[in-house]
Amino acid sequence: MRPLAVVILAAGKGTRMKSALAKVLHEVCGKPLIYYPVRLARQLKATRIVAIVGHQAEAVRAAVRAEFPAASIDFALQRTQEGTGHAVLQAKSALRGFDGDVLILSGDVPLLRLETARAIVAQHRRTKSDLTSMTTRLDDPTGYGRCLTDEAGRLVRVVEQKDADEEQQKIQVVNAGFYVANAKTLWATLARIGKNNAQGEMYLTDAIEIAGHLGKKVLPFRLAEPWQILGVNSRADLAEAARILRRALNAGWMKSGVTMIDPETTYLDWDVRVGPDTVIEPGAVLLGRTKIGAGCRIGQGARLTDVTAGAGAVLGPYVVLQGMRVEAGEVID
Incomplete structure (x- = not known):
């Protein structure tokens, strides 16, 4: 079986939180947000785990080490905030020589289930895909990148909200922000990402279109439970994530x-x-x-x-x- 590495994006400031504390250090059910994807990576028995840190990097490192004192976790520093594609690139040095699959997780998404993470990796390997991107359907897709597919069901492109035209904004299938890629494909596509977009940033989602142009096989992994991809970008999101997780915890205790x-x-x-x-x-x-x-x-x-x-x-x-x-x-x- 091919080895698995996990890259966790945890460099953002989280300006909409209106807080002096880095977003991934805010707590849900007594644990910082960053705890949940790191725990998930360890449950997957990843051979390498790399957390991308930036804002309050030392505090984030300290929080991870406090929660997982015996774990082997590398940290890569994103000195300037130049987008999610740029963030993942910072892991390249830590993963030098790694020739396997890379699962990309978000440090501010605490609800992704282990079964789901296993399933996207399994599909990626079963279909011999070069890049697999998680998608889901939302009644209100506002704020999410819209997914464009071809007649064969292959993922062609993701258009971010700020770059989408009126017709594209009507699309309800959205990018969930989780990916599995062959390491060689990942670095080859990231090297070609530019900043020609409304944000002036390196979008990780651009890797999908670039991989297609390189003749790579790009497939969606369709998630039926969109609550799993709830990202914490505001205090309201934090409360909602806590509510969902608390309900699951309580159900487990009653059982x-x-x-x-x-x-x-x-x-x-x-x-x-x-x-x-x-x-x-x-x-x-x-x-x-x-x-x-x-x-x-x-x-x-x-x-x-x-x-x-x-x-x-x-x-x-x-x-x-x-x-x-x-x-x-x-x-x-």
């Missing part, structure tokens, strides 16, 4: 035997652990590395941060605890 009286108002961070037969009342917030044993009861509006509670503990309504150990069977009102 494992935890009762949530109202899962829509129950907030658990990613690293929280809860034992079976525990009951969590509405409005409870469990943060950090909180660990709740089996058969506990967490009262309405309780806020627990890095708390460890033994089996059968009862934490009453609206208690606020931090860094505390609650013994098995103990009651705190």
